[in-house]
Amino acid sequence: MTGFAARLRKATMVEHREAETRSFISRLMAGSVPRAGFAALTAQYLIVYRELEAAAEAMRGNEIAAPFADPALNRVPLLEADLAHLGGSYPATAAAQRYADHLRAHCPTSPEHFIAHHYVRYLGDLSGGLLVGKKVAATYGLHDGGVSFYDFDHIADPKSYKIAYRERLDALPLPEERLSVLIAEAQHAFSLNGAVFQELGAAYPEEISPAA
Numbered sequence: 001m002t003g004f005a006a007r008l009r010k011a012t013m014v015e016h017r018e019a020e021t022r023s024f025i026s027r028l029m030a031g032s033v034p035r036a037g038f039a040a041l042t043a044q045y046l047i048v049y050r051e052l053e054a055a056a057e058a059m060r061g062n063e064i065a066a067p068f069a070d071p072a073l074n075r076v077p078l079l080e081a082d083l084a085h086l087g088g089s090y091p092a093t094a095a096a097q098r099y100a101d102h103l104r105a106h107c108p109t110s111p112e113h114f115i116a117h118h119y120v121r122y123l124g125d126l127s128g129g130l131l132v133g134k135k136v137a138a139t140y141g142l143h144d145g146g147v148s149f150y151d152f153d154h155i156a157d158p159k160s161y162k163i164a165y166r167e168r169l170d171a172l173p174l175p176e177e178r179l180s181v182l183i184a185e186a187q188h189a190f191s192l193n194g195a196v197f198q199e200l201g202a203a204y205p206e207e208i209s210p211a212a
């Protein structure tokens, strides 16, 4: 890979490594988040994806962004169903509010902002997210609901979907200054996600396993 997709991946590699190894998500993968913490994460995602998917709707007529705004990716109805299943009520963290505000301010009108945020969430959901879904279903015994966010029923093969997605990134008809805005915005998206994870990590500290 030598095109823009490879450049974007490389430019966010350090941020990704951090998310994979030191975040609330890596604790989820280790099974050390209390169930309420997982439900609270789902509630934060709902706040964020509402904005992301409202922007996708706004971008459907935009020549540059429309190929990314695929309704098969939509997560909002699934997050609503998951939250109803998980029960409880979880307020927005300040970090999720900031993330949502940022999306609302930039993504419905700027293709490079929209694509950057779209890439960080959905390509992640189609990658490590699939593993996270399997792990949390096992950790909390969620076999009949609560984790539909992690399933892409309308995408037959995530691997080939991601290949086609990267081809769209490579073919973006944008000048260099707008491509560099996209890169910087993807890095910012990782930090907005990181802030949500950090706030949740503090609110739901390490679950102490019962003594063996």
Ligand code: HEM
Residues within 6 Å of the ligand: 005, 008, 009, 016, 019, 020, 021, 025, 026, 029, 119, 120, 121, 123, 124, 125, 127, 128, 129, 131, 162, 190, 193
């Ligand atoms: C424990 C947590 C995570 C694991 C195990 C994980 C794992 C992975 C793996 C294995 C890939 C490579 C897939 C491929 O090459 O096709 C990937 C890609 C990706 N992940 Fe993650 N991930 C995690 C967390 C995250 C988070 C929290 C985000 C965003 C907030 C994220 C965003 C992405 C993105 C954007 C890609 C696509 C990279 C590219 O090919 O350009 N990941 N992840």
